[in-house]
Amino acid sequence: MLAGARLVLPTGIVENGVLAVERDRIAAAGPAGPAAVPGALDLAGRTVVPGFVDIHVHGGGGASYASGVAEEALKAARTHLQHGTTTTMASTVTGEIDEVCRQAAVLSELVEDGVLAGIHFEGPFISRQRCGAHRPDLLRDPDPAVVRRLVEAARGTARMLTLAPELPGGLESVRLLADLGVIAAVGHTDADHATVLQAIDAGATVATHLFNAMPAIHHREPGPIVALLEDERVTVELVNDGVHLHPSVLELALTAAGTSRVALITDAMGAAGMGDGLYPLGPLQVRVEEGVARLVEGGSIAGSTLTLDVAFKRAVTVTGLSLDDAVQTLSGNPAALLGLSDEIGSLEAGKRADLVVLDSDTLDLVAVMRRGEWVVGADRLTPARVG
Structure with a gap:
């Protein structure tokens, strides 16, 4: 679970959003709920875009x-x-x-x-x-x-x-x-x-x-x-x-x-x-x-x-x-x-968990996930505080 990020979704930009990943798929992407999620990574100050x-x-x-x-x-x-x-x-x-x-x-x-x-x-x-x-x-x-x-x-x-x-x-x-x-x-x-x-x-x-x-x-x-x-x-x-x-x-x-x-x-x-x-x-x-x-x-x-x-x-x-x-x-x-819109190209539930995390201020790359696995920058992300 990724929390606190700015998400660039097909429906628009969501501030303080949450993106859930299950195996190699996006399970959900949208506004944050009323409470922090245990085990989530804190992406405050970060922007998430599709791979x-x-x-x-x-x-x-x-x-x-x-x-x-x-x-x-x-x-x-x-x-x-x-x-x-x-x-x-x-x-x-x-x-x-x-x-x-x-x-x-x-x-x-x-x-x-x-x-x-x-x-x-x-x-x-x-x-x-x-x-x-x-x-x-x-x-x-x-x-x-x-x-x-x-x-x-x-x-x-x-x-x-x-x-x-x-x-x-x-x-x-x-x-x-x-x-x-x-x-x-x-x-x-x-x-x-x-x-x-x-x-x-x-x-x-x-x-x-x-x-x-x-x-x-x-x-x-x-x-x-x-x-x-x-x-x-x-x-x-x-x-x-x-x-x-x-x-x-x-x-x-x-x-x-x-x-x-x-x-x-x-x-x-x-x-x-x-x-x-x-x-x-x-x-x-x-x-x-x-x-x-x-x-x-x-x-x-x-x-x-x-x-x-x-x-x-x-x-x-x-x-x-x-x-x-x-x-x-x-x-x-x-x-x-490429005829792959059902699989990639946007942050939507059901699509492959291919995503890029950017610094919101500089737009420099912070981390990359492909098929639900971090390939770059996992060590730069920290768990969110709960409670």
């Missing part, structure tokens, strides 16, 4: 999901769990098809074990003109047969695939992904406005890190950004790390799409949770300086070193979102996108 959900992350803790090594994938997932991400996808990067299939086979076992929520294939079906931190020589057109091969290599755990719909086979592959129950995401694209609208009509429902790795808005050629922002069927990913997007651009996207269609992501690579230095990103080398990740060759931004606890704090203290809207963009919306 964060990251749908786009490549690694952390010095480890990469694209390594194809289970121990590295576990290390990456645990690193982000330490920062409040209780549900995480594993994002790959462009590589030889055989190698990405091998990576998918390894990652699929961790999905089956409940460590990961699914696999996100980012590349190789992306534009050479907008490849970012992907090796141009390994890019290829989205042949539906090859797309199907990647999905099948994941053995039912593929949840999302990013592609450029303007490439030969792009729209056909979007339709295939929709038929297979895999989210088709538009990203690393040089498509025009009309082509992206066609992709959305074909079944694409996500904008991969909107604004990044796609043409800018032009007043006569609006391009992919406007198409993705204006369609209610699309969830837009945004990286709120202070590097990928200017604050005014972030505000523009939040205003245009509304907080109900935004998923704040990390797009983190192996340096997340680590210091500056050299790190691999698939077959490429990345140099991190002052927390900013860029390719050694060419200098392109190469993902981020962001963690979602920092993204949550920035959303409120820098971007100006309310606590409710921040929870929506970091937990509720991505959970809904």
Whole structure:
């Protein structure tokens, strides 16, 4: 039992609330009763929000999901769990098809074990003109047969695939992904406005890190950004790390799409949770300086070193979102996108006991619970006084 906390619930914020956990589930969440509960933990001065959900992350803790090594994938997932991400996808990067299939086979076992929520294939079906931190020589057109091969290599755990719909086979592959129950995401694209609208009509429902790795808005050629922002069927990913997007651009996207269609992501690579230095990103080398990740060759931004606890704090203290809207963009919306709203994404009775405890004044992370077990900060919480 957690008592005295500020709870951010779907119905609003409850001060001096109580949250009860039974095994791996939330049993109750709401206002405190008339008396203290024996055995409760005192969370006065703390705020409790649902566990964060990251749908786009490549690694952390010095480890990469694209390594194809289970121990590295576990290390990456645990690193982000330490920062409040209780549900995480594993994002790959462009590589030889055989190698990405091998990576998918390894990652699929961790999905089956409940460590990961699914696999996100980012590349190789992306534009050479907008490849970012992907090796141009390994890019290829989205042949539906090859797309199907990647999905099948994941053995039912593929949840999302990013592609450029303007490439030969792009729209056909979007339709295939929709038929297979895999989210088709538009990203690393040089498509025009009309082509992206066609992709959305074909079944694409996500904008991969909107604004990044796609043409800018032009007043006569609006391009992919406007198409993705204006369609209610699309969830837009945004990286709120202070590097990928200017604050005014972030505000523009939040205003245009509304907080109900935004998923704040990390797009983190192996340096997340680590210091500056050299790190691999698939077959490429990345140099991190002052927390900013860029390719050694060419200098392109190469993902981020962001963690979602920092993204949550920035959303409120820098971007100006309310606590409710921040929870929506970091937990509720991505959970809904993955079809997991019945299990995660909000503090409600019956849902998994995935939660993050924050200092109410600073919004710094204090503790993390996943599936009813404290994984971070249990020693920082003290029993409430009774009587």
